[in-house]
């Protein structure tokens with residue numbers, strides 16, 4: 001048995017370069033040292049690519065600083081320790097915190113008026129002025145027009161129709177937060193076990209699909225606000241496409257490293273679907289002065305996502321210098337940062353659209 005093991009090691013080493021060999025030998029010494037540390041109750045050791053269980057061998061260009069089969073508690077506290085997933089976790093965790101802050105800021109913003117508030121307001125403004133004033137105080141400066149004006153009830157109800165729904169905006173913010181948080185959780189805990197790794201990878205891919213689908217909601221809703229048939233058609237189309245992608249991604253075989261390009265293609269085709277309503281929206285709003293600024297933000301978003309996907313698929317720069325970017329600067333970290341940048345550009349575009357609809361309703365000015 002020893003002979004077989006030695007033979008297989010010799011055979012394997014025969015294929016490796018001198019540089020790799022010396023690293024492996026050094027690493028074996030290091031692992032031994034770490035084991036001693038471990039028995040002394042110290043921190044769990046980080047291992048090299050060659051010491052990983054098969055299910056974790058995803059990127060052969062990242063050579064060191066892996067966590068393998070770590071208990072959940074240690075995996076959680078590795079949030080505050082340097083390993084090759086630290087920046088992957090933190091880039092999306094900070095992105096999540098940023099979007100959570102934006103969501104809370106928008107929820108507290110004066111213009112947030114939900115249907116219940118509108119209903120309360122239309123009732124009260126018709127009955128007594130004092131109650132209207134109280135609601136105005138309650139909403140801060142939330143109302144889109146001054147309640148102190150003595151407006152006949154009929155006119156006010158007509159004006160209320162121009163209060164633009166916020167839910168598609170919050171659907172996008174919710175989808176982005178779901179994606180960023182599930183990605184952070186996946187990168188933090190997927191070193192625990194094979195089963196959890198498979199589950200979290202699929203959760204991560206679903207998060208990306210959810211983010212893409214929900215990104216379409218505010219744009220389609222606000223641009224085609226006054227053409228409900230197009231609004232419905234595009235929203236139904238992207239939802240159906242997203243659900244198909246999620247169901248496909250839930251298949252365990254498609255979560256493996258071999259299908260990296262296929263997954264990227266699925267996400268890209270969902271993103272490219274957006275070209276149809278985007279071209280349509282440009283034609284419909286050709287004379288709108290806000291077209292260029294919104295379009296510029298959306299192009300920035302598309303550019304960020306495409307470049308990010310390119311890094312994700314090609315695994316540049318680590319493939320050029322394996323082992324050099326283990327801790328910082330590898331493709332997945334760049335991909336993560338570009339996802340957050342893309343989502344922020346989309347957020348800015350959505351704010352512009354909302355501002356336009358708030359001011360002009362269905363008047364295409």
Ligand SMILES: [Zn+2]
Pocket residue numbers: 088183187332336
């Ligand atoms: Zn990731």
